[in-house]
Amino acid sequence: MKTNVILIRAHGGADNLRYEEFDLPPLAEGEVLIRNTACGVNYADIYEREGDHGGPHSAKPMPIVMGHMAVGIVEETGPGVSTPSAGTRVGYIGPNSYAAHTIMPAARVFPLPDALSDDVAGGYLLRGLTAEYLVRRLYPLGPGKTALVHAAAGGMGLLLGQWGRKLGARMIGTVGSDDKMRIARDFGYDAAINYTTEDFPDRVMELTDGTGADVIYDGVGKSTFRPSLDCIRPRGMVISYGTASGNVGEFDLQLLHSKSIIVTRPTLRSWIADAEEARAAAQATFAFLADPEVQTPIGEVLPLKDAADAHRRLESRATTAPIILKP
Incomplete structure (x- = not known):
């Protein structure tokens, strides 16, 4: 046919x-x-x-x-x-x-x-199935956990904020405008950071009393990956699940050494x-x-x-x- x-x-x-x-x-x-x-x-x-x-x-x-x-x-x-x-x-x-x-x-x-x-x-x-494995299986969220989500006001970010909140986690999101900050808060985020006016790693460290996020969900890629390493806690996980700003590319593994950072680049089809x-x-x-x-x-x-x-x-x-x- x-x-x-x-x-x-x-x-x-x-x-x-x-x-x-x-x-x-x-x-x-x-x-x-x-x-x-x-x-x-x-x-x-x-x-x-x-x-x-x-x-x-x-x-x-x-x-x-x-x-x-x-x-x-x-x-x-x-x-x-x-x-x-x-x-x-x-x-x-x-x-x-x-x-x-x-x-x-x-x-x-x-x-x-x-x-x-x-x-x-x-x-x-597709977004829902992606959010499911990110917050329930790859890094299970729950009470006592703090997650940072990049592009929090985008299609994936809106789901991650709500699902993480329902699981009891503290959700922090980065966005590109003040209007998107309001949207992020309406969709479950406890705090939103406008990365065009604030240094997001510094702000995350302030919000977590110097500890850093337990997990970072990064669907942006090139522009956010490297700074994310500065605001993850020791033994935390940075999940690079998308590359909206371009591929992360090569980076020095020694950047992970001082805090024993876990980095993963998953794809839905594997899950x-x-x-x-x-x-x-x-x-x-x-x-x-x-x-x-x-x-x-x-x-x-x-x-x-x-x-x-x-x-x-x-x-x-x-x-x-x-x-x-x-x-």
Whole structure:
């Protein structure tokens, strides 16, 4: 069958995104056909569009159908599939999601609870699963822990602030404007630091009485990683999970020595590679997103054909909530 997709034929800027018709193969054993209703837009998509193979995605042959997350309705099941059945609302993390239809392995789709809307699931599934492993499994937050989150008023930052607060941790966020400071506080942060007017390492040390943060969640990268080492506590963990300002690059391991700092560069796919772990993570994520106390605003809702505009808005770092595309 044919479906409409957003694809690239060469790496580069947002202008390289093309809205075209695309041929889907017949369903194979264990696969389902999903009619997408809300496609998430994430920084990982920008990395792939630019050809940043130091990021989360390896090189693929052209053309590449863009996207890595969507929700929709199972329209057809392939041989050997008993669940999910046709008509089931599902979310998934997988390739080729900037599309009206996507084929996925049935074992890698997650049925959505009735309490979770398509738009919220479409906007937050990848961010939610990322937040889940960051605060529950990689460095479990809880009472007595202090976390510093960079880009606290961005899509990921808003989730991390709320989830960390619900787990009982003290949450500190860095942002780029006074307006974003107010947003961060509204979304669970105990303190917010405007890094354009304050030296964030000094301020973090003040807020922690000279101890430093227990863990730092850094989705910014190049501009924040090195200063973060100055405000982590001894034996603390700096988690570089994104590179919005560029790759961290090489650094001297001796910088970690005096405080025995732990540094890690994780990626979501490693934390949901096991199907059972992925299902458990999805259940925890859906329960969190469906909690009426959790705020899940949607920034922009754009037609699928306007994916280039969505990428430009995300790259501007002016967004404070997820963007979704509607096929």
